[in-house]
Amino acid sequence: MERERVDSSSLSSVGYDPGSETLEVEFRNGGVYRYLEVPEGEWRSLQSAESKGSYLNTHIKPSYRYRKLAPPRRSRRG
Numbered sequence: 001m002e003r004e005r006v007d008s009s010s011l012s013s014v015g016y017d018p019g020s021e022t023l024e025v026e027f028r029n030g031g032v033y034r035y036l037e038v039p040e041g042e043w044r045s046l047q048s049a050e051s052k053g054s055y056l057n058t059h060i061k062p063s064y065r066y067r068k069l070a071p072p073r074r075s076r077r078g
Contacts, residue, residue: 003024008028011027011053014046030073035065036065037064042060
């Protein structure tokens with residue numbers, strides 16, 4: 001799925017497939033999640049939200065099933 005970069009402190013890119021109602025989110029830490037059965041209206045609301053991270057946390061995460069596609073990157077120390 002193609003994702004587009006977003007202006008967000010917590011999200012790096014997002015993409016949506018209307019045919020399968022699938023939302024894909026890449027976080028700044030490298031984690032990638034696919035949210036299932038997300039209506040197109042939610043996708044539009046996420047795109048237009050002033051804070052995309054807050055919208056995801058309050059509307060998407062608690063309401064839709066998800067699959068983790070990639071784990072967050074480990075931080076390097078030392």
